[in-house]
Each structure stands twice: as structure tokens, then as C-alpha cells.
Amino acid sequence: MFGGVFDPESIDAKIAEKEALTTADGFWNDNDKATKVMNEIKMLKGRVEPWRELIKEIGDVEALCDLGIEENDQSVESEVQELYDAAKAKFDHESILNLLSGEVDKNDAFLSVHAGAGGTEACDWAFMLSRMYQRWAERHGYKLEVIDQEEAEGGIKSISLKISGPYVYGYLKGEAGVHRLVRISPFDANARRHTSFASVYVFPVLDDSIEVKIDPKDLRVDTYRSGGKGGQHVNKTDSAVRFTHLPTGIVVACDSERSQLMNRATAMSILRSRLYEYYREQKEKENMKFAAEKKDISFGSQIRSYVFQPYTMVKDHRTKFSVGNIQGVMDGDIDGFLDAFLSAQWKGLPMGDDDSEDEI
Numbered sequence: 001m002f003g004g005v006f007d008p009e010s011i012d013a014k015i016a017e018k019e020a021l022t023t024a025d026g027f028w029n030d031n032d033k034a035t036k037v038m039n040e041i042k043m044l045k046g047r048v049e050p051w052r053e054l055i056k057e058i059g060d061v062e063a064l065c066d067l068g069i070e071e072n073d074q075s076v077e078s079e080v081q082e083l084y085d086a087a088k089a090k091f092d093h094e095s096i097l098n099l100l101s102g103e104v105d106k107n108d109a110f111l112s113v114h115a116g117a118g119g120t121e122a123c124d125w126a127f128m129l130s131r132m133y134q135r136w137a138e139r140h141g142y143k144l145e146v147i148d149q150e151e152a153e154g155g156i157k158s159i160s161l162k163i164s165g166p167y168v169y170g171y172l173k174g175e176a177g178v179h180r181l182v183r184i185s186p187f188d189a190n191a192r193r194h195t196s197f198a199s200v201y202v203f204p205v206l207d208d209s210i211e212v213k214i215d216p217k218d219l220r221v222d223t224y225r226s227g228g229k230g231g232q233h234v235n236k237t238d239s240a241v242r243f244t245h246l247p248t249g250i251v252v253a254c255d256s257e258r259s260q261l262m263n264r265a266t267a268m269s270i271l272r273s274r275l276y277e278y279y280r281e282q283k284e285k286e287n288m289k290f291a292a293e294k295k296d297i298s299f300g301s302q303i304r305s306y307v308f309q310p311y312t313m314v315k316d317h318r319t320k321f322s323v324g325n326i327q328g329v330m331d332g333d334i335d336g337f338l339d340a341f342l343s344a345q346w347k348g349l350p351m352g353d354d355d356s357e358d359e360i
Contacts, residue, residue: 112200115152143165176201254266
């Protein structure tokens, strides 16, 4: 039952180690450190306790089934089936969680959406896509923060979100790539079908345990006024911050706070995350030279299509997972896609584009 990378005894040992820290003198004097340790304990217990509860539930199902057989009582069949279905659903969920064992899978995530070519139609698609992820975060009770947003006619050119909660990066990391929309454009007076694209980027929020060195000489820092709606909302100081990392060309910005210092801190956090992901990808590309049979899935790949006309379907071209309820997906019901990607990745299944039935 505990196959793969899951080891309950190892997790129990980690819990005991963390709990021992809470009894040390002066532990509670450092509130940030104490909060971090307590959150780690909660997360570790959240990994192992559901499995123990599941074992108990399966035992109850077996006992009820044996009792029905022993007394030849078929009336318990429906109850056994109900308990079994509930246990299987919990098993499937915990099995997916078990796959999130990467170095930063447990971390929060920065997620950004950028409109592709296509003017108003593409900007509207970027807005729709960002709303989908915000609805997904709300469904799971995650904390959501808009870090930076560039508005455009009919939608947005780009938006950066910070989504905070257990294993957010692990769940969302497979969303990075190009997302395609096919629909009758509401902006076309001739009601023609349009294809639009938006790019999604996902980066882990890094804590102090992961070091990313940034030389100040490699940074260009620009400050500017945050956009406002006019009147009392106009920002009269250069509080927004933009960092350009010269060696890589990576640009990050933050204008969510009135304080330039707070925007600097947030922008630096985003930059560290993007550099971590950049260097990780560079390392993976080097490794790919020795594993030519594996196909690289890069940000330039088209990973998913959202078709509104002439039929309704959302299909992931890597895992072949698809659903017909496109409105549910746009309202944040994307767990099926996230789970399918993690499962395929863990099993080492080949993943790549397949546009055969969606090229319309």
C-alpha cells in the first residue's frame, strides 16, 4: 500500500525530530522559525495520518463484508459498496499526493499567464485562463495574491499570481506551457471561429533552505509608478519595481504594494524562483543528451486545447486526458488534468503533443 517513495516510518521519525525542536529552550522566541517548524509538522502528519485512517476504513469494509457472508445477509451489499467507493476515492487522492516528493513540490508557487499573438481575443483568453487558476485556488482554500498585472483592451496582457498552500507547486508544475483556445470569437462581428494562445509559467516559491546566488552586479533595477484607476487610487510615488537579470535576460516586476521595499522583496523572491527553475531546466537539458528517447516538454510546447466550438472538449495533448464539461474546467475544476500529469510522469509514460483530432 505504501509503495513508491512513501515511507511512513521515515515520516514518523521526521515528525519526532521536528517535535523535539519545539521543546528546546527559546524555541518560541523566534516566531517565524516556530511557525515554519509547526507548519512542517502539520504537513508531515498530513502525509501519514490519512493512510492510517484509510487502513482502518478498509478493515471496516472487510469486517462488514465478512459479516454479511457469514450471516448470508445481502442487505449489507450496498453499504459495503458505498464504503469501498469512499475508501477508493481517498486512496486515489493520497496516491497522487504521494507523487509530490520533489525538492520544492511542497512549496507555494508563482504562476504567470501571458497573452499570445491575437490582440483582443488573446488578451481575453489570458484573462479567462488566469480566472481558471484563481477559481482552482479558491476551491482548495489556498491563499491567492496578485503580484503584477498588465491590463489590455478586452482582458489582460499578463498577470502574475502567488498561490500559497501545501504542495501548490507540486500540483501546478505541469501547467507550464502553451494553452490553446478554439471558439467563436465574441469580438468578431462575422462570428468566425478563432484560435488563441496563452503561455503559462510556474515557479516554486523558495524558502531559505534553497540557495540561489544572485550577484548585484548582474541586476538592473528600475522603479516606476504603479498603475491606478484615478482619483485616490493613483500612486504618486515610484513604488513599483522591475528587476532584469542581465546574464539570463529574465525580467520580473511587482507593483502590488504601496511600499517600494515590499515590492522589492517580492520581486526578489520571484527572481530567485525563476532562476532556480531556469538553472534546473538547463541541468535537465544537459541530462537529456544522455536520454534521447525522452521528449522534452518545454514552455514552447502546446500542452492543452480548450475547444468551445464546434464541440466542447478540453484535452491535454501529453496525457490524452480529456473532459467535455468545459465550463466546469474554466470554473477551476482542473484536478483531473493535474492528477493525470503527475501519474503519467511518475509511471514514466511518454508524453507529447497529439493534435490529430483537434486541428479544426
